[in-house]
Amino acid sequence: MTTPMNNKPGALAKALAQFRKIVGDDWVLTGEQDMATYRDPYSVVWDEAEEIRAVAAVAPENVEQVQAIVRAANELGVYLYTISTGKNLGYGGTAPNSAGNVVLDLKRMKRIIEVDDKRNFCIVEPGVSYMDLYRHLQEKGLKLIIDLPSNGMGGVMGNALDHGVGYSHGFYRDHWGSHCGMEVVLPDGELLRTGMAAVPGATTWGDYRYGYGPFVDGIFSQANFGVVTKMGFYLLPMPEHFLTATVSVPRYEDIIPLVDIVNYLEDSNLISFARYGSPMEIPRVISKEPDPELLKLIAQPGGGQPESYEAYARKKGIPFWAVTLSFYGPKATVAANLDYARQRLSAIPGARFGDGESVAFPVSPEALAKSRSASQLGVPNMASFSLGSRNKFNANPSDGHVWFSPVIPRTGQGVIDAHRVFGAAFKEVGYPSRIGPYNGPRSWMPRTFVFMMDFYTSRSDKAENKRVKEAFEHLVRVGAQHGYTEYRTAPLFQDLVASTYSFNDNALLRFHERLKDAIDPNGILAPGRAGVWPRHLRKEKT
């Protein structure tokens, strides 16, 4: 939706006056310089009429202020868009998902309420970043590991609420799935707790997530039904050792047995995160001159055919696929699990093995400096932002990116089919393919393959941004025709992606709309988030 959604005449001014009484003048932001920080830095419509901008921002300090703000907004019919630390880069960042919103910035709510390293959980407020939590663990000497996304600047709660993912062990990589109990301010200002947090006097908030009766937590994730003000999370106990090792296989279709065996190993809890890749994938850090012959292959329309890459790999004496397996646990156990993994993977003719890192916990500064796996070692970092730095081999790095991240079947054949479908889709839309037969699946989310494609955005090249938007939308539509669609998306594409979950005449969306009408009848919270619009805006949208 590009039409500004105006709040009722005079309502915004009244709301801001109320907000100033609640939080003080310093924490209601309207000036140009302040509001510049509430733009999506990776927007594919940067500086265009379609760019979604906030009308103001308000930053409360505690849940009582949140309740008061929400009540005032509800009475006046003013839209609020909630952010925690605002680091959802590639998915909107600090910017709201629709026009006319005041950003409700929860960055000041930074309390780490409880961390227990015997029961292995934490309870935090929205402004707690991964870095904040890490520092807390270090300072208190707590033997716990946080599962981290690449973006170490992000918020623990915000990442989980948008179904963010990470790189360590098992279900911990599913950040939403690792949560345990929450506190939510509903659109009428009422305060709700779920799970064992709903039991006065209970000390089991961080233990048991389901409580009793309907498990409603899910409606507050990737959604607009409430403002989440506290969450519990399960944390991985600090293991004794971390190990990585590689397995490489020579042929394109070796991906089929490779995935089958790696799935078995992971689903049996014998390995942790498995990173699929290929030596023919141009890294985002381009630090040496890429082989012109490989660049020519990659530039083929649709990314080219597997046979040409197999020929290249044979000529260069390199494998087609390489997977880095990771292991956490006692040293003897991880060594035994690695040994078993190698035995199973040896069934693939031509499989070769290599050593990776071997790091003891707690991680020493020297070991951390040498490691390329800081995130897997539980150290939040910003290394990924150095990817794609401008240099003589990478003359035009992007200003940002959006990801098209469809979920595909967790099989080697699923990967092969995705190459074919999306390679053809890029050819069809006439956009340089963002994938080729060398692209492996992303397995951050346990038991799930996401087939990620990067699109780069520019703050100056509007024509290129337009092409990105068109290509992205085309891929969403083509993907949906084959049963593939996104697990997460930027606000610009929220309606399109929501429309792909269309079973039974969009029954899911219609159900979400029923919930929205019941829980937020005035439609003040993040209208349109995940395609869920309040009743009074649905007609306008269509």
Add this chain to the structure above:
Amino acid sequence: MGAGLSLASVLPGLAWARAPIPSAAASHAPLLLLVDPRTGRGQARIAVAAQRGTPVVTVDDDVTRFFYERLHGRWREEVPHLAGLTAWGPYFCLTQLARDQDMRIELHEEFAEADGQRLYAWSASPRIAARPA
């Protein structure tokens, strides 16, 4: 670090440098310069800073360690006037982090280096203290 150092003296030639500096900066706020040493321009800035006694921290594309060691949880209190001449990564990340810590980063100039690198000259200051009285 000498008394009375201004941001203007550290990054000369920028128009913003003629703007009045908040009184806190002139009296007691430490000034720290973050510089990418991998280009000639960066090396020249380091040399100027050394002559003037301005503390300099060098950084490449990843500002993680600097953030943890010098800014995290203490930016506003201990380094309220930070300036930088860095690659995109540090500038972008610190801009994102500044908001959390109620700081603000202003970009002043972009430089294209001969080898294709780009450097960004920026300064940080407290958001609330920067407001006019």
